[in-house]
Amino acid sequence: MDLSHLNHQQRQAVTSTKGPILVLAGAGSGKTRVIIQRISWLIQVEQVLPAEILAVTFTNKAAREMQERLKDELRGRQKGVQLSTFHSLGVQLLREHIDQLGYRSNFVIYDTQDQQSVIKGIMEDHDLEDSGLIDAKGVHYEIGQAKNRGLGPDHFLQQRDSTRKTQVGQVFTEYQRVLKGCNAIDFDDILLLTLKLFEEYSEAMDPLRERYHYLMVDEYQDTNRVQYQLMCHLCQRHHNLCVVGDDDQSIYGWRGADIRNILDFERDFPEAKIIRLEQNYRSTPTILKAANQVISQNPQRMPKELWSQKPTGVPLEWIEGKDEAEELELVARQIKIQVLRHGRSHSDYAILFRSNFQSRLIEETLRDSGIPYQIIGSTSFYERKEVKDALAYLRVIHNHSDEVSLHRIINYPRRGIGKTSLIQANYYCQLLRKPLFEICKQARQHSRIPTEAAMSMESFAQMILRYQQRFQQETLGEVLRDLLADVGLIYDLETQKIDPKTKEKRVGFVMELMRGLDRFVEQNPEKHLRDYLERVMLFTQNDREEELVSNQVTLMTLHSAKGLEFPFVFLVGMAEGVFPNQRSLDESGEEEERRLCYVGMTRAREELTMSMARRRKRYREEVSQTMSRFLSDIDSSLFKVAPGAKMDMGQKALQKKQSRADFFQQLRRLQ
DNA sequence: CAAGCTCTTCAGACA
DNA sequence: GAAGAGCTTG
Ligand SMILES: Nc1ncnc2c1ncn2[C@@H]1O[C@H](COP(=O)(O)OP(=O)(O)OP(=O)(O)O)[C@@H](O)[C@H]1O
Numbered sequence A: 001m002d003l004s005h006l007n008h009q010q011r012q013a014v015t016s017t018k019g020p021i022l023v024l025a026g027a028g029s030g031k032t033r034v035i036i037q038r039i040s041w042l043i044q045v046e047q048v049l050p051a052e053i054l055a056v057t058f059t060n061k062a063a064r065e066m067q068e069r070l071k072d073e074l075r076g077r078q079k080g081v082q083l084s085t086f087h088s089l090g091v092q093l094l095r096e097h098i099d100q101l102g103y104r105s106n107f108v109i110y111d112t113q114d115q116q117s118v119i120k121g122i123m124e125d126h127d128l129e130d131s132g133l134i135d136a137k138g139v140h141y142e143i144g145q146a147k148n149r150g151l152g153p154d155h156f157l158q159q160r161d162s163t164r165k166t167q168v169g170q171v172f173t174e175y176q177r178v179l180k181g182c183n184a185i186d187f188d189d190i191l192l193l194t195l196k197l198f199e200e201y202s203e204a205m206d207p208l209r210e211r212y213h214y215l216m217v218d219e220y221q222d223t224n225r226v227q228y229q230l231m232c233h234l235c236q237r238h239h240n241l242c243v244v245g246d247d248d249q250s251i252y253g254w255r256g257a258d259i260r261n262i263l264d265f266e267r268d269f270p271e272a273k274i275i276r277l278e279q280n281y282r283s284t285p286t287i288l289k290a291a292n293q294v295i296s297q298n299p300q301r302m303p304k305e306l307w308s309q310k311p312t313g314v315p316l317e318w319i320e321g322k323d324e325a326e327e328l329e330l331v332a333r334q335i336k337i338q339v340l341r342h343g344r345s346h347s348d349y350a351i352l353f354r355s356n357f358q359s360r361l362i363e364e365t366l367r368d369s370g371i372p373y374q375i376i377g378s379t380s381f382y383e384r385k386e387v388k389d390a391l392a393y394l395r396v397i398h399n400h401s402d403e404v405s406l407h408r409i410i411n412y413p414r415r416g417i418g419k420t421s422l423i424q425a426n427y428y429c430q431l432l433r434k435p436l437f438e439i440c441k442q443a444r445q446h447s448r449i450p451t452e453a454a455m456s457m458e459s460f461a462q463m464i465l466r467y468q469q470r471f472q473q474e475t476l477g478e479v480l481r482d483l484l485a486d487v488g489l490i491y492d493l494e495t496q497k498i499d500p501k502t503k504e505k506r507v508g509f510v511m512e513l514m515r516g517l518d519r520f521v522e523q524n525p526e527k528h529l530r531d532y533l534e535r536v537m538l539f540t541q542n543d544r545e546e547e548l549v550s551n552q553v554t555l556m557t558l559h560s561a562k563g564l565e566f567p568f569v570f571l572v573g574m575a576e577g578v579f580p581n582q583r584s585l586d587e588s589g590e591e592e593e594r595r596l597c598y599v600g601m602t603r604a605r606e607e608l609t610m611s612m613a614r615r616r617k618r619y620r621e622e623v624s625q626t627m628s629r630f631l632s633d634i635d636s637s638l639f640k641v642a643p644g645a646k647m648d649m650g651q652k653a654l655q656k657k658q659s660r661a662d663f664f665q666q667l668r669r670l671q
Numbered sequence B: 001c002a003a004g005c006t007c008t009t010c011a012g013a014c015a
Numbered sequence C: 001g002a003a004g005a006g007c008t009t010g
Helices: A008-015 A031-044 A060-074 A086-101 A112-125 A136-148 A163-181 A187-200 A206-211 A225-234 A285-295 A324-342 A358-369 A385-398 A403-409 A419-432 A436-441 A451-473 A476-487 A489-495 A500-523 A529-538 A582-588 A591-601 A649-670
Strands: A021-025 A053-057 A082-085 A108-110 A184-186 A214-217 A241-245 A273-277 A317-321 A349-353 A373-375 A553-557 A566-571 A604-613 A615-618 A621-624
Touching: A008 A031, A008 A273, A021 A031, A031 A053, A031 A060, A031 A214, A031 A241, A053 A060, A053 A086, A060 A082, A082 A086, A086 A187, A086 A225, A086 A529, A108 A112, A108 A529, A112 A136, A112 A163, A112 A184, A112 A403, A136 A163, A136 A187, A136 A225, A163 A184, A184 A187, A187 A225, A206 A225, A214 A225, A285 A591, A285 A604, A317 A324, A324 A349, A324 A358, A324 A566, A324 A604, A324 A615, A349 A358, A358 A373, A358 A553, A385 A403, A385 A451, A385 A476, A385 A489, A385 A500, A385 A529, A403 A436, A419 A436, A419 A451, A436 A451, A451 A476, A476 A489, A476 A500, A489 A500, A500 A529, A566 A591, A582 A591
Parallel strands: A021 A241, A021 A273, A053 A082, A053 A214, A108 A184, A214 A241, A317 A604, A349 A553, A349 A566, A373 A553, A566 A604
Antiparallel strands: A615 A621
16 A cells, blocks of 8 residues: 655554554644545555444534545545544434433434523422523533533532532433433433443443454544543544544544543553654645744644645735624625635635624625625534424324424424413323323323313324324425425415515524425335434534535634644634633633644645624624734744734835725725 | 514524 | 514404
8 A cells, every 4th residue: 555645753653553552643744644544544554444433523514525535536435434523423322222211212413502401491490590600501511511521410419518519410410310300311311321321330330342443533632531431432442542632633622522531541541652743735835834923832742743845835814894884894805806816716715703603794794795605514404493392293103202393393384383372281290190292192181281272282193103103104305395295384374474584594494394305205104203303403404515615715613623724714703702701701710712723824825814803793883903913923924924913003004005006906906 | 362562682604 | 682482363
């Protein structure tokens, strides 16, 4: 096998297939390439069966990319290699074994909204809502943090001196009970329950320990403790583990990523080999130098070298607008000019931002400028009310116990099952210890439920059962169409008295959902409703099948950009408060934000442009903004036009005028 | 009990 | 700019 496109250290990492190794290296040093080549080496040289190889990535997008790169490399022989995220691996195992843990295999996955509505419900039931000590969001956060560290309600209940903590503990306990009752698990449970399988049903899991002879983990710096433990179980038997990561790119601390996983690797795997990669093949020295200046302000970094042999490259660009609209217009024009001048494709460009809400204006601006674009990773689609409502029908059909979804739809669109009827139904649930759906099925037998409502409940339940049948037999997409027509969801949306534009949008989203299901069926004719639901829960919108990736500018958050690269990168919104994000600063200091900046900058291969607006609209009022602190860490000589300006006002104005004149001149020349 | 209205609150990243 | 809460009205 040809290893000439790897450097010495990479080759070492690729060919040291036995035992644990840790590849610790900076951005763009070819870590991902190591994983790809290693898999290729295992299959081609060591004749390892693909099914014995497991590579874990952090996002589905990364998994798919790796799949593509492997396909290019192995042309079919990669078939059978398992590439997945910890979460999808977990779901796969749970499907098979979750009954051991007291759930049924048709479990559903609760997202943040579902979780919070459960928590709200519990707090209402226990009159904890206006205790002033806790709120649903806070409890949700605490539960999440605890779960990421592998802790349960006891962790809170033990802290007797804090009423707040004990209340959180009570809600937490109840929360787990409710979820179990709904046969639902949350994202953290996916990992926790999988781990529990390994710990408590160890023998049943033995085949799994046996299965993967070679385990690889990309973006290792972002794993949390639970994932780490899971990883240990998976490679326990064979011990052939290769993890690659970069402590400077650890940007998921808020989700429990634990840097100890890197620090303790040597302790937990004493025979581990540590390999460092020091050459960056991605960016120009200019970009790399700037990125290093930003990250070097962080204390307590692991020592790492990173150099690039590429030609120096062009200086960094800086764009400043009077407000966000102007900032983004300038960015758009810049892209337009460059595409024309250099004959580049739009797909060579990425616009990266800190927070999702920034994407709206970017999108509008690009649309107005006629620049084609695609947005990656926005979760908002599946969080929209109308989409969630439609999905709730599917979830209830799949799992009658899913009471969060059931409550969403039992009276939407209206079918005369009001609040009081539900309270009565609920009373019978508790009295007879039956799930709500069972009560609905025979609502007329329960005298306290008003007759009208009871009839309605029964026919609702019958309808669900009818569609459950149909989903098992007919094409998913068609049944969904019938279902939504039957319950009148689209009709309800269309007859709402709101402005026609939003109305159109909402209907459009539901249509898109139906098209998505059609596409899913086309691509996976054998799969069932449960597969679709699983996909929808795990794969956010990222997965839009890369429709014609060609010639579109990519828009995404800095977080989703990790691991990717583009010839031209624009980092927009480089203003204090936005990036670094204020809340993040307050809660966890600037270091992670700084790493995020490092990640963003090092996505660029040839040219990096940063931009900000001097004023920004926030809700109603306008606020003036100052330049992001990260910019002042970059040597101004690396910029073509230095941001903020160390020059006096006169010069500054002049330069601005000058560059604007240049700019318009260029525009004219191009037209 | 439903419908329509205003008011408030919220916008940190992801699986 | 969107969604939920809470109010009034029919
Ligand atoms: N030995 C090599 N020779 C030439 N190019 C290489 C070599 N190794 C990697 N590259 C290229 O360098 C770029 C970065 O590689 P890769 O994505 O594997 O880096 P990485 O370390 O995973 O980056 P990051 O940490 O930013 O995710 C890719 O375009 C890759 O093709």
